[in-house]
Structures are given as C-alpha cells and as structure tokens.
Amino acid sequence: MRVVTAGEMRALDKAAIEEYGISGLVLMENAGHQAVQLVRDVLGEVRGKVVTIFIGKGNNGGDGLVMARHLLNMGAEVKVLSMVNLEEISGDAAVNLDIWRKMEQKVFSLHHGDGINIVKLVLMNTDLIVDAIYGTGFKGAIAEKVGRVIELLNGSGKPVLAVDIPSGLEADTGRVNGVCIRADYTVTFGLPKLGLMLEPGADFTGKLTVADISIPAVLVEKIAPPRFITTAELVREWLPSRPSLAHKGDFGRVLVVAGSRGMTGAACLTGESALRAGAGLVTVAVPETLHEIMEEKLTEVMTSPLPDTGKGSLSRGARQRILSLLENTDVLAIGPGLSQAGEVVTLVRELLPHVRIPCVLDADALNALAGSGDILRKVQAPVVITPHPGEMGRLLGVSPKEIQKDRIAAAVQASEKWGVTALLKGARTVIAAPDGAIFINPTGNPGMATAGSGDVLTGVVAALIAQGMETARAAAAGAYIHGLAGDLAAGEKGMMGLVAGDIMSALPAATRELVQKQ
Numbered sequence: 142m143r144v145v146t147a148g149e150m151r152a153l154d155k156a157a158i159e160e161y162g163i164s165g166l167v168l169m170e171n172a173g174h175q176a177v178q179l180v181r182d183v184l185g186e187v188r189g190k191v192v193t194i195f196i197g198k199g200n201n202g203g204d205g206l207v208m209a210r211h212l213l214n215m216g217a218e219v220k221v222l223s224m225v226n227l228e229e230i231s232g233d234a235a236v237n238l239d240i241w242r243k244m245e246q247k248v249f250s251l252h253h254g255d256g257i258n259i260v261k262l263v264l265m266n267t268d269l270i271v272d273a274i275y276g277t278g279f280k281g282a283i284a285e286k287v288g289r290v291i292e293l294l295n296g297s298g299k300p301v302l303a304v305d306i307p308s309g310l311e312a313d314t315g316r317v318n319g320v321c322i323r324a325d326y327t328v329t330f331g332l333p334k335l336g337l338m339l340e341p342g343a344d345f346t347g348k349l350t351v352a353d354i355s356i357p358a359v360l361v362e363k364i365a366p367p368r369f370i371t372t373a374e375l376v377r378e379w380l381p382s383r384p385s386l387a388h389k390g391d392f393g394r395v396l397v398v399a400g401s402r403g404m405t406g407a408a409c410l411t412g413e414s415a416l417r418a419g420a421g422l423v424t425v426a427v428p429e430t431l432h433e434i435m436e437e438k439l440t441e442v443m444t445s446p447l448p449d450t451g452k453g454s455l456s457r458g459a460r461q462r463i464l465s466l467l468e469n470t471d472v473l474a475i476g477p478g479l480s481q482a483g484e485v486v487t488l489v490r491e492l493l494p495h496v497r498i499p500c501v502l503d504a505d506a507l508n509a510l511a512g513s514g515d516i517l518r519k520v521q522a523p524v525v526i527t528p529h530p531g532e533m534g535r536l537l538g539v540s541p542k543e544i545q546k547d548r549i550a551a552a553v554q555a556s557e558k559w560g561v562t563a564l565l566k567g568a569r570t571v572i573a574a575p576d577g578a579i580f581i582n583p584t585g586n587p588g589m590a591t592a593g594s595g596d597v598l599t600g601v602v603a604a605l606i607a608q609g610m611e612t613a614r615a616a617a618a619g620a621y622i623h624g625l626a627g628d629l630a631a632g633e634k635g636m637m638g639l640v641a642g643d644i645m646s647a648l649p650a651a652t653r654e655l656v657q658k659q
C-alpha cells in the first residue's frame with residue numbers, strides 16, 4: 142500500500158475533484174461515513190451511546206460533522222464541541238455545519254468562556270471521543286488553549302478515535318511539537334499518511350484503519366510516488382512457492398562470511414537464520430582458528446575455514462579462498478562479527494570489486510567501508526546494505542542523530558549514491574531501492590533492540606535473495622518477516638527478555654503465518 146505526504150494527498154483529492162468530478166462534499170461524506178463504520182466496530186451498538194466530537198475549522202472538522210449526523214441518525218447521543226468560532230468554519234465543512242444546525246442540533250464553541258470546565262463535564266459522560274480538530278492541514282505546534290483541551294482528552298481514560306491523523310501530529314514527518322492527541326484508533330482517508338508510519342507519530346496513532354473515500358485507483362497509480370508500507374499481502378505475493386518436487390538446490394546457496402574471536406555467535410545466528418528463512422544450503426565461513434568451535438555449534442549449517450591472522454580474525458589473504466567459494470554460491474552475506482581489525486578492513490575493500498553475485502553487507506563489512514562507500518559501486522551484482530543509524534552515519538559521514546532526523550532521506554541518499562538497496566534499521570526500518578521505490582516496515586517491537594537481532598535479519602534477506610526474490614523486495618520482505626518473528630517471539634516471551642535466538646526460532650512461525658493466510 143502506498144504512503145503519502147499531506148501535499149500528495151491534497152493533490153489526489155484535488156485531481157479527484159477537478160479531473161474526475163467527484164466533489165469535495167462527496168469525499169467528505171465518504172470520509173465521515175467510513176469513520177462511522179469504525180465507531181460501530183469500536184462501540185458495537187451505537188444506539189444510546191454518547192459520542193463527543195471535537196472539531197476544528199478545517200475540513201477535518203467537516204468530517205467530524207458528517208460523523209455527527211450519521212451517528213445521531215443511528216440513535217447515538219452526539220455532542221459537538223468546536224475549538225474555533227463557528228464563523229471561522231468555511232467551505233465544505235460549513236455546508237455540513239449548516240446541515241447539522243438544520244437538524245436542530247448545536248455546536249458548542251470552546252472559543253469563548255470557561256471551555257476547560259465544560260470539557261471536563263462533558264467527558265465524564267461520554268463513551269467515545271472523536272478528534273476532528275486538525276487533519277493534514279496542521280503545521281507547527283498546537284496553541285496553548287487547544288493544548289489544554291487535548292491534555293484533558295488524553296487523560297480522560299476514554300477511548301479516542303482520531304479522524305485522518307491525531308491532532309498535533311505532522312503528517313509528513315511524524316514529528317510532534319509539544320501536545321498531541323494520543324489516539325486509540327485512527328481512521329485515515331484514501332492512503333495512509335507518512336507521519337502515521339514514522340516514529341514518534343506511529344506511537345500516537347493507535348490502531349490504524351485505512352478507509353476508502355473513492356479516490357480512483359488509476360489516479361493513485363498515476364500520481365502517488367512509489368513509497369509503500371510493506372504489507373502481509375505484498376510479502377505473500379513475493380514469497381517464492383515451494384513446488385512438491387523441490388530439491389534443496391532450488392532454494393539457493395548462501396555463503397556467510399562472518400565471525401571473529403568473541404563473536405562466533407554472530408556467524409551462527411546469520412547462518413542458521415538463513416536456513417530458517419528457507420535457503421537451500423548455507424555455508425558459514427569463519428577464521429580458521431574458530432572453525433572447530435563452529436563445527437560444534439552448528440548442525441544443519443555447513444562450515445568452511447578461512448585464512449586467519451592467528452588472532453581469530455580474517456586475514457587479508459582470505460580473498461582468494463572466499464572468491465573460490467563464491468563460484469558455487471548464489472548470495473554472499475558478509476559482515477556480522479568480523480571485527481574492525483585492520484586486515485578485515487583491507488580484505489572487505491579488496492574483495493568487493495571481484496564479487497559477481499548479489500550480496501548483503503552488514504555490520505563490520507559496512508564499518509570497513511566508512512568513508513569509502515564508493516567501493517559499493519564496484520560490486521558487479523545487486524547489493525543490499527543493512528546499516529543501523531550508527532553504521533549509516535559512518536558511511537555517509539554524518540552523525541547518527543542526523544540520520545535519525547530524516548530516515549527516509551538518509552536511505553534514499555545512500556541508495557542513490559551507490560546504486561544499492563539501502564535498508565536502514567531502527568524503529569520503522571526504511572528500505573530504499575535503486576529504482577526509487579521506498580518501503581517502510583510496520584512490523585517489529587522495541588524488544589528486538591538486542592544483540593544479534595541484525596545478524597538474524599542479514600541471514601533472512603540473504604535467504605530470500607537465494608530463493609530468487611529480487612534484491613529490494615528481499616530486503617523489504619526480510620525486514621517484514623524479521624519484525625513479524627520478533628512480534629511473535631515477544632508475544633510469547635515478552636519484550637524484556639527477548640534475545641536474537643528467539644527471533645530466529647520464530648522465523649518458521651512467521652513465514653507459516655504469512656503463507657497460511659493465502
């Protein structure tokens with residue numbers, strides 16, 4: 142599903158109105174009507190329930206007034222409170238205000254007098270709060286007076302349903318400048334807005350529903366940019382099928398180059414995760430002084446010793462041996478736990494220009510390229526890089542804080558600069574593909590911020606490429622499956638004690654869940 146900015150949604154609304162003749166009032170009617178469907182889902186029976194709707198002066202308030210009308214018709218007791226003088230309401234919203242008044246209903250303006258006490262009183266006797274104060278037209282920060290009301294709503298203990306976007310949230314960035322509605326449910330219209338997907342916005346959104354307001358699909362295809370939220374449906378569509386006569390060779394061979402003394406676990410997690418994510422054959426190649434330990438630790442995964450400096454890390458001379466192993470390999474995954482020893486850095490830099498198969502670069506393989514990202518261009522096959530904000534910062538020569546300020550921009554910059562698929566880890570992993578497509582990942586939880594979690598992801602992405610998935614899709618699907626496995630594992634064990642091995646163990650359940658919903 143595509144994700145849009147406020148400006149892109151406005152352009153879609155405008156084109157629907159001007160080019161297709163679907164009037165703004167029709168769009169508003171559809172929006173309000175769809176939002177009422179969600180109210181019914183939340184409250185069950187609407188008749189006899191008290192719904193309090195807070196409106197602003199824009200079209201978001203207009204949606205709230207449409208909801209008020211339908212809910213009243215259904216037998217609910219509806220209270221409408223306006224944050225502005227009613228004279229300030231104009232356009233389509235004013236049409237709906239007019240209808241509401243003709244139905245002999247009132248709107249109480251909080252603009253004058255002792256608004257706060259009235260809000261307190263009203264909230265005592267309400268079953269649901271509807272936030273139709275600000276939508277995509279909101280910018281900057283909430284004014285103090287409105288802020289005090291929002292704080293009351295947030296603290297009321299009553300369920301809050303946000304219309305289109307929680308008021309106070311910036312639709313394009315997900316940023317909150319001060320006060321913001323903390324919604325239990327958000328019903329967004331047409332397409333999800335970027336700010337609902339990015340942190341901290343996603344945290345204020347609650348359960349998100351995307352409602353169709355009849356924007357023509359062909360129009361969306363034509364003018365909305367290729368920025369997507371990865372969905373289960375999309376991943377399912379991409380997942381390779383498993384024919385009954387399949388042979389392990391059909392699912393590809395992965396070579397994992399990873400590990401150093403003290404970090405053999407990284408190599409194991411990557412290799413085993415690749416198998417758990419469906420790769421046919423996986424070989425983990427490690428510094429030879431660690432090889433025996435790996436043979437003991439791993440059962441299904443094959444191992445291969447590589448030239449060692451004698452200190453438990455790879456020597457520069459490992460290049461030839463790796464290249465000969467690659468002759469029998471479909472995907473190279475390199476980096477987890479390699480260490481930042483000088484010879485490792487040289488090895489990675491000298492190896493990459495000779496690689497002719499798709500590769501996934503993570504952790505110390507990326508650290509080895511700090512300040513020399515241009516080497517990525519020399520790989521003669523598609524590349525996926527999987528940095529966390531620190532590694533991305535080192536690659537691009539900026540601070541992690543700078544990366545976090547605009548995560549999408551950072552991923553796009555890396556992708557464009559080096560022609561790679563850039564997967565930027567962190568809450569809401571972002572994937573930028575060389576063809577310009579962007580994927581935002583919705584799965585995962587804070588419990589996954591644990592040692593080795595990234596090694597699991599590297600193995601999953603490599604495994605999906607090995608099974609024939611195009612690299613950018615493999616990155617997006619890999620992030621989705623990894624996050625889903627983390628969610629399933631957290632559901633069982635809680636977030637606090639979650640370790641990377643739990644995520645790995647939940648990979649089969651995650652892919653099973655995806656496939657079974659087919």
Ligand SMILES: NC(=O)C1=CN([C@@H]2O[C@H](COP(=O)(O)OP(=O)(O)OC[C@H]3O[C@@H](n4cnc5c(N)ncnc54)[C@H](O)[C@@H]3O)[C@@H](O)[C@H]2O)[C@@H](O)CC1
Pocket residue numbers: 151154155165168169170172197198199200201202203204274275276277278279280281282283284304305306330354
């Ligand atoms: N035809 C359309 O464009 C449709 C719009 N729809 C709804 O309309 C919304 C967008 O409507 P609008 O563009 O009228 O804007 P909003 O309803 O989001 O209202 C924003 C209003 O608040 C003002 N404002 C912005 N930042 C402020 C701040 N920091 N403090 C105080 N006031 C501030 C703006 O000037 C504007 O008047 C959508 O979110 C959606 O809910 C839907 O009805 C569907 C159709």
Ligand SMILES: [K+]
Pocket residue numbers: 201272273274275276303304305306307308
């Ligand atoms: K809102």
